[in-house]
Amino acid sequence: MKKRKLLSNTLLLLLSMLCVTAWAQNNLELSGRIKGLGGATVKIGYSKDGVFKEDSVKVSNDIFTWKADSFDPQIMSITVNHNGYSFFAQPGHISFTGVRDSMQAYKITGSQMQEDAVAFSGYIKDITDQEAPLRSGYKQASAEEKVTTDKKLNDLEKQKEIRIKQFISDHSKSYYCIYMITRRAIGGSDYDETKALYNLLDESAKQTDAGKKLTEKLEVLKKSRIGTLMTNFTEPDTSGNPVQFSSFKGKYVLVDFWASWCGPCRAENPNILKAYNAYKDKGFTVVGISLDNKAANWKKAIRDDKMPWTQLSDLKGWKNDVSASFGIQSIPSNLLIDPSGKIIARDIRGPMLENTLKRLLN
DSSP states (O other): OOOHHHHHHHHHHHHHHHHHHHHHHHOOOEEEEEEEEETOOOEEEEEEETTEEEEEEBBTTEEEEEEESOOOOOOEEEEEEEEEEEEEEESSSEEEEETTTTTTEEEEEEEEHHHHHHHHHHHHHHHHHHHHHHHTTTTTHHHHHHHHHHHHHHHHHHHHHHHHHHHHHHTTOOHHHHHHHHHHHHHHHOOHHHHHHHTOOOOOHTHHHHHHHHHHHHHHHHHTTTTOOOOEEEEBBBTTTTGGGGGGGTTTTEEEEOTTOOOOHHHHHHHHHHHHHGGGGGGEEEEEEESOHHHHHHHHHHHTTTTTTEEEOOSSSSOOHHHHHHTEEEEESEEEEESSBEEEEEEEHHHHHHHHHHHHHO
């Protein structure tokens, strides 16, 4: 009887330890010892289930502690008196030490992700140092100088891509590498290029929660892969009538993701209007997919920007069914579809849109 009781207690203890270990593997404890904080309040900014959150933590004698469970590797921030500091965090225990008014000199320990981010920044510093002056003087450059600058920036970007591949290969288990590839997947980068970087990750990295989420994002990105047939969808127009995308088959169609509140989108609308007027009689049209959630604002923007093409929206904002199915995480964004229904280009704007249509339709 005593042996059974001892065995039962041992099993309970083991199960308890397993539960604690499982929780500890996914939780984050953030502690800070910052001279000069006194009894101030520190704000902790982070993301939970895709939603930005901000917690307030009271400091006592320059020391504060903050905890979170089921924590995903990500960029976090701490803010004191409107002064913010961003860093990379992953599950575990991370500590800050430093002086209140010298945020950039804070010492962070316990985050391999932060260490890898710093290492990567140093790894490409010679390239970014060359890019900085080229970008800063771009607006003031002449048309001829811009052509030369564009070529130089393009060459530097190619060099950077080679470095990125090498860094990921050398740090294949790094949360920071998962983060870099995830940013590309969310941003709508080319599927094949993003998948090639994903393939460099160690299998153990792919099996982490962050790695599994990246795998899912790649599957969504695959739907907008160049050469893929556009998935049919149905959305209501401004009158509430359902419109199927398949009804546009036989034309070149620019599927334009935008919103009335999006400044860059509104700035791009005149370029789309120009292209539409130039090629609407040559087999080209536009289908707008708005990420608005207020019908009045959406319809007013259509009138104000004089957009005569088909406009669709389910008025769900960022949860728009069509944009979500293609993994659209930032706008303006677009897909160009050929008459057979195949995706042939993505995110072409301004002169690039006009030049593409000129090549296809003239």
